[in-house]
Amino acid sequence: MVPHTVRSFDDDLRQVRALVAQMGGILEAQLRDAVIALTEQDSDRALRVVMTDKVIDQLERQTEQAAIQVIARRAPLADDLRELISAIRISSVIERMGDYAKNIAKRATVLADVVPPQPMVIVPEMARLASMMVKDVLDAYASRDLDLAHAVWQRDEELDSLYTTLFRSLLTYMMEKPQHITACAHLLFVAKNIERIGDNATNIAEIVHYNVTGLAMDEDRPKSDELPIILPDPGQPQE
Amino acid sequence: MVPHTVRSFDDDLRQVRALVAQMGGILEAQLRDAVIALTEQDSDRALRVVMTDKVIDQLERQTEQAAIQVIARRAPLADDLRELISAIRISSVIERMGDYAKNIAKRATVLADVVPPQPMVIVPEMARLASMMVKDVLDAYASRDLDLAHAVWQRDEELDSLYTTLFRSLLTYMMEKPQHITACAHLLFVAKNIERIGDNATNIAEIVHYNVTGLAMDEDRPKSDELPIILPDPGQPQE
Secondary structure (H helix, E strand, O other): OOOOOOOOHHHHHHHHHHHHHHHHHHHHHHHHHHHHHHHOOOHHHHHHHHHHHHHHHHHHHHHHHHHHHHHHHHOOOHHHHHHHHHHHHHHHHHHHHHHHHHHHHHHHHHHOOOOOOHHHHHHHHHHHHHHHHHHHHHHHHHHOOHHHHHHHHHHHHHHHHHHHHHHHHHHHHHHHOHHHHHHHHHHHHHHHHHHHHHHHHHHHHHHHHHHHHOOOOOOOOOOOOOOOOOOOOOOOOOO | OOOOOOOOHHHHHHHHHHHHHHHHHHHHHHHHHHHHHHHOOOHHHHHHHHHHHHHHHHHHHHHHHHHHHHHHHHOOOHHHHHHHHHHHHHHHHHHHHHHHHHHHHHHHHHHOOOOOOHHHHHHHHHHHHHHHHHHHHHHHHHHOOHHHHHHHHHHHHHHHHHHHHHHHHHHHHHHHOHHHHHHHHHHHHHHHHHHHHHHHHHHHHHHHHHHHHOOOOOOOOOOOOOOOOOOOOOOOOOO
């Protein structure tokens, strides 16, 4: 009979990484469901997303506790310690992204009963891009793939540019149809939430870079959504 | 002659906590300056806030590196390890709050050249509340004061309620004066940023609770800004 073997450090590490992967899987589903709830005006689905967010919160606590226990028990050296701290940080970013998905779902419940403002058509395209970034960056973490992490980091520019387009369209639409202002205001925040999910995917890309190389990813990320000036249309009254 | 003494663990811990305190001090100044830049339409001040955000980012990296070095060197036991992990987490929350202050400053540069929409008058009051929460929760961290941490956590309800008031006022104002829609859209995000700063202060309160007691603060935080339904006024057209 095989004797009871002591768990190895690698087992401990695998367990922590598995928790992060589980969080990532739930986040991807949450994001998908939140956007379906929005576009199909499905309040029940939206409420399920809101409820499920607690699971992500719980898993974040578990991940952190597991990582801290491993650190306390094993007193790991630099590389392994970095790996565990990275897991804590990534789980905290995933938890935050989960909050954005929940927020989109909450707005979906408000928007379920109104005629969708026309610029809504841009939302699924934004969400598709953001979901791909989330999926790819979590794959990059799982496989320690620096190239994939960098690709995600680069791709955020495209999402930001789509955000700017949607922001402008919403403002123009609000001016033309003031009766849609409330719905459009909620959509402004939906758009911002998706844009923030992309930003957070690039944060994970930076943690993956640090995790694999031990160095900060210091080049400045390209940004095309930079304020200050986003105006709806040339010639619109600004006072 | 006194022999060269080896640094103690307490010295190491004090150094990490000092970095967090330094970040907190800069954040408080950033928040104050961002709101002054907004209300006094002072673009130069706004741009200084945007630039200074890099200092907070840099300090977050330093805090994390310092904490990781102490963990690697000292292999601390549970309580001390929790203290160091808490410092990493709080520095990451402060960095995020710094991003919100920066964002308010960016919007201030847009709003510097327009007539301020009337609901702007609520912003300084919101900012005053949020700043008090930030100051108090950082004091609670420095002095390990659970009562103060809980008081901050409770006070977030007041900020949320003010946020809801401002949100409603802005929507009503946009309907009445469509020429102010762009400015009001930026103010919606300013209001949201301040509300998020309050939320993040409660996150720090929870970390302080965990840091001092070793337990999660699990009662549900009171929330009065809950979506779904925020409408501008009864009887406004909603479609």
